Amino acid sequence: MGALSIRNVKKSYGNTHILKGIDIDIDKGQFLILVGPSGCGKSTLLNMIAGLEDISSGEIHIGNRLVNHLPPKDRDIAMVFQSYALYPNMTVRQNISFGLEIRKIPVAEQKAIVERVANMLQISHLLDRKPNQLSGGQRQRVAMGRALARNPTLFLFDEPLSNLDAKLRVEMRTEIKLLHQRMGTTIVYVTHDQIEAMTLGDRIAVMKDGEVKQFGTPQQIYDTPANLYVAGFIGSPAMNFIPATLEEAEGQAIVRLDNGTETFPAKLGPLGTAQRPYVGKSVILGIRPEQITDQGSAQADQPNLQLIRAKVEITEPTGPDTLVTSQFNGVKVTARCHPQAGMAPGQTATLVIDPSKALLFDPASENRIA
Incomplete structure (x- = not known):
């Protein structure tokens, strides 16, 4: 079984059907993009993978474990949010090491992990600063560092670049791609930006109205879109x-x-x-x-x-x-x-x-x- 398997997953609130039967499988080390317009269900699906929302029906497997009823802390995931979600009263060092402290990792090991992650993200000089002393891009690096310190089975990114300006968004996109290439981590990444989807992912699920309209490699989706929606959504300018x-x-x-x-x-x-x-x-x-x-x-x-x-x-x-x-x-x-x-x-x-x-x-x- 691969790193993530989503089998006929549905989500409903009463008679309102948010997800209508999602089937996705990715292997270890793959970079999956969930892309689509606002309201298509991509963030809901990410939250269900994370355990932040219940599944109405279907199965989600992370590695070889069925995680439908596991709490987020037991799913071996790390999540990077759009809002960064940093603790304002803590330094960068404390923000990165907080999850390690909760899991009672020895102090010496915590220090080594923080230094390794900080070097990787080029934020070693920021370790003693607090979030209000950082730029948007630096805060995003810290949020990523906190996730990387966990070394989980699965990384989840929820529109992490949407709050950045255009130039910084391109720079951070490159950083994330390089990070994935260096570490070979398995990533699920939500975005509404089709350029992010094409440049970052090696598998893309194009979503609309709670359904996956096409799942494949970026080139497959670009060259042979399954329908008018995918053809018009992927590509700039549009087809x-x-x-x-x-x-x-x-x-x-x-x-x-x-x-x-x-x-x-x-x-x-x-x-x-x-x-x-x-x-x-x-x-x-x-x-x-x-x-x-x-x-x-x-x-x-x-x-x-x-x-x-x-x-x-x-x-x-x-x-x-x-x-x-x-x-x-x-x-x-x-x-x-x-x-x-x-x-x-x-x-x-x-x-x-x-x-x-x-x-x-x-x-x-x-x-x-x-």
């Missing part, structure tokens, strides 16, 4: 969704892109078995902004590239890229172009699209058409 009709020509799947004055057939590749029932029917074409770009940025060795023309409506420089918004089939479409491509609002630009990497979705079920 473009273009209504179209699926056609077939010489065994090829084709959709047509209309910019208002011209129509361009986009060849998606050989028509698959799952796609065949949709020929002549409405579908949703999903294509990421990086798969639409300017001619200069296009990879010339790709055999499936096609030229389309579009009227530029908005340009948004981001530094390394410029996001160019135009319209096809009556909806706004974002392309990722080189900043020197010379795109300007009002002009008609020639773009390069790689439709072979596009996805098709069923408009009714919203599931990806395999």
Whole structure:
């Protein structure tokens, strides 16, 4: 059995169903991200793993133990909260060692553990300060240090970076990733930030309305999202969704892109078995902004590239890229172009699209058409 196994876990308050049957398994040393918008149930699930909330039904195993009815202190976990939850009257040293004292760890061993953790997190010079003398990032390091001192089976992080400013959030994200790589610890991490999810986790559970909409590696979820929700949630800027009709020509799947004055057939590749029932029917074409770009940025060795023309409506420089918004089939479409491509609002630009990497979705079920 792996480090964490969640089997058909449900949570209800009366007739209100918060979690509707969650199934997740991760192995020792894996970094699991629970990601989704506010109210999707991710923090509730984390609290149930921690033992802070009861389970309505289902099973949670940590290691080889069923922990449904175990109190938090007996689950061999450590939790890092969004609010840091430091004791304001204690020094950093005392905050880190407090849990060790409760467990009656010998004083010499406590000292060695605190020094090891402080060195790892680069807070040795802060050990005699109190929380009100620390910055937000330093407080977060102390909170992490208190968890690391426990050396538990499972670390639980509840949106630990959400109170930090953007620059510090990126720095701390790197710190957490390096920490995981060095220690090989098993982590469950809750966030609503899909960039955090993609950069930190090696397994992601994308949640919505108390359900896991997809569970997999970051690349699997990015390249082959299971449905429109996952496709739109993961990726920045979000995937473009273009209504179209699926056609077939010489065994090829084709959709047509209309910019208002011209129509361009986009060849998606050989028509698959799952796609065949949709020929002549409405579908949703999903294509990421990086798969639409300017001619200069296009990879010339790709055999499936096609030229389309579009009227530029908005340009948004981001530094390394410029996001160019135009319209096809009556909806706004974002392309990722080189900043020197010379795109300007009002002009008609020639773009390069790689439709072979596009996805098709069923408009009714919203599931990806395999």
